[in-house]
Amino acid sequence: MNPMKIVEIIKDLFKVKMPIESISAAKPGFLNFTLDPAWVKSQINKVIELGESFGNISLGAGVGIQVEFVSVNPTGPLHIGHARGAVVGSSLSNILTAADYQVHKEYYLNDAGAQIEKFAMSIFANYKNQKGIVTKIPDDGYQGEYIDEVTSTIEADLGHQIDEMSDQEALNTIKDAGLELMIKAIKHDLITLRVEMDEWFSETSLYENGTYNEVKSKLNNNNLLLKKDNALWFTSSKLGDDKDNVIEKSNGNPTYFASDIAYHYNKFKIRDFKFVVNIWGSDHQGHVPRLKTVMQALEIDPSRLKFIITQMVKLKRGSTAVKMSKRTGELITLSDFIKEVGVDACRFFFLSRSADSQLDFDIELAKQKSSDNPVYYIQYAHARICSIIRNAKQQKIDFLNGNVDLLDHSTELDLIKKILNMPEIIRLISLRLEPHHLAHYAQELAAAFHLYYQNCKVISTDTSEFELTKARLKLCEASRLTINRCLSLMGMAAPKEM
């Protein structure tokens, strides 16, 4: 039977109670449901009733979900690429919370391992050089302006003690002090970006409290460890990975991967998160397969572990590329970057693209305070509404008893429908872990409001239209609440005036 005949028949079978005005068949075989406009309009009352909680859904049912993000080695300051993960992670966490997940935001602090040692040695060498003792910086060591600053700070704070110590003692002291300074700097940058963590989880703790040994014996019991060339291997190829991985080097030290196994054991088996989202930069994407084999080895359902891999960020000023390199020192630090473009623009642009796509960030565009810039477009809609409501209050108009059924202009109905989309957007983002949809929705919502504003005068001077004025003010208030919610979920300011 052809599709049109089928839909012609089934369209008459819908006799359920739904706020549907009509159902029609359309080519080449669609059923179009037209919502009852009275019902649509009445939802404005619901939005205002719900207030700040409009958009919340019960999808997560209070289940625990850990979102691990940023987790940059504390051997250097954050850069622009890290900021992308930070913004995506914090906004996604806000949205998951709105979807009734119990969200735990976490920074995994790599405070152990060879890179930390190298970091300490680099500072120590720099320290000696500053004292006139010519010392070689280790191969692939850390350098740059920030290393000089850290060295100077340590010299000022601890120089007298360090000079009395043996090299080994000095190195340890410098390591602790250097780590502390870097962590402080990272925390400071994150706070500026409006990113807050619930927990800073120490890698070292996994060794100190026995978690690693527990995991190791579990793997051993499952016959997944192998001693070869004096090193200890996790035979992940048995579980489908394309190669085995070393977890203890021939010098006896555990690798980063060893901690990662213990860390995920901790997440799922000790802290019992139902879901875990790891937000990693694309330079770590190669670790995904082996971590999936870890899930198998630990007998954890792999679908409980999700990844968001954020692609690289390229900075541009207009059409010229801005180079970024940790080693050359030609580095735009995150704090300089935020100072230049502002937190709101920074967050918006990082959120506006799918994590899967590389991001071209045009500094000049983001700085523009004009309609070229979607940040201002959205915030302007909010400020505009606040201004209208201020006017209404000055005129002592109490609009909360307004009758929304009077709203009949097509731009009003379009705006209402757009507002009512909000919970669906939260749902979509939560299911797919794609916060960029919120940035697009916010733009569409702002556009629907601006169009409405252009077509319908809210506060009429004609006293016969007093009831309509009240209804329109109610729609403005619902729009304001929704735009405000979007901005707040994205971690952006919702200015009352600009």
Next chain:
RNA sequence: GCGCUUGUAGCUCAGUGGAUAGAGCGCCGCCCUGCGGAGGCGGAGGCCGAGGGUUCGAAUCCCUCCAAGCGCACCA
């Protein structure tokens, strides 16, 4: 060589099996005796990287190829 990601308007990007593929910027032409013009309307502009397949139907799924980014350590 292998793996992950990307390829859609001049530019930056949405669109994970359905209707005439969308938005912003840029370009062209319009709209203010009115609540914030940081606004609105209209227009031009597309072989959805290429080629095969699956399907009633593909930007979307599968295969091959091309191009770009990132990975492929007893670093993290």
